[in-house]
Amino acid sequence: MLSTATFLTIAQWVGITTLFCAFLAVLGFRFQWAARFQLVGVTGFFGVLTGGLFALSLVPIMRTVVPGAVKFARVYDAGSNQAVISVAPTITETELEATLRQAAGNLYSYGRLGREEDKLIIRARTIIHPQKGMSKPLYIGQVKRSLVNKEDSQMQIEIFPDKFAQLPKPDVR
Numbered sequence: 001m002l003s004t005a006t007f008l009t010i011a012q013w014v015g016i017t018t019l020f021c022a023f024l025a026v027l028g029f030r031f032q033w034a035a036r037f038q039l040v041g042v043t044g045f046f047g048v049l050t051g052g053l054f055a056l057s058l059v060p061i062m063r064t065v066v067p068g069a070v071k072f073a074r075v076y077d078a079g080s081n082q083a084v085i086s087v088a089p090t091i092t093e094t095e096l097e098a099t100l101r102q103a104a105g106n107l108y109s110y111g112r113l114g115r116e117e118d119k120l121i122i123r124a125r126t127i128i129h130p131q132k133g134m135s136k137p138l139y140i141g142q143v144k145r146s147l148v149n150k151e152d153s154q155m156q157i158e159i160f161p162d163k164f165a166q167l168p169k170p171d172v173r
Contacts, residue, residue, distance in 0.1 A: 008057035018046040064105025068098035080113045082121050089126045089167050100143040100157050118147045
C-alpha cells in the first residue's frame, strides 16, 4: 500500500505535468494550434488528478492491526451503522475479540450515518454445516462502537458463548 509521502511525491510530479500542459495550452492559443482546446482538456484532467493525489497525501490510509486477530471478510455493509464480517469456524473466543477490535478500527469512517443511535454495530458470523449438504450462518459475536469518535475507548464487545458451543470441535490427533 502506498504511503502518504509517496502520494505527495506522485502529486508533485503530476503537478509539474499539469503546469507543462498549461504552458502548452497557452502556446496553443498564442499560435492558434488546432489542438488548443484538447490541451485545455488535458490540463484540466491533470489538474483534477493532481488535486486527488494531493488529497490522498493528506489523509493517512492505515489499517488497524490488533495482535491475535485473524483474517476476516466483510460480507455486508449498509454504509451507515451496520456491518457483518465472516470468520472461520475454527476461531477461538480470544481471536474473535481481537478480530472484532480490528474490524471496528478498519470499518470506521467519518462518512457513516447513524439513525436511531450513533453506534456502528459489526456482527461476526461463521458458516457451520449441521448436516451434510446444509449450511447455516451462525452469529458468534458483535462490537458496538461510536460513529462520532475515531478513538473509541468505550467499545462494547459481546461474544456469544452459547453460539460458540455450536462450533465444530477441532480434531486432536
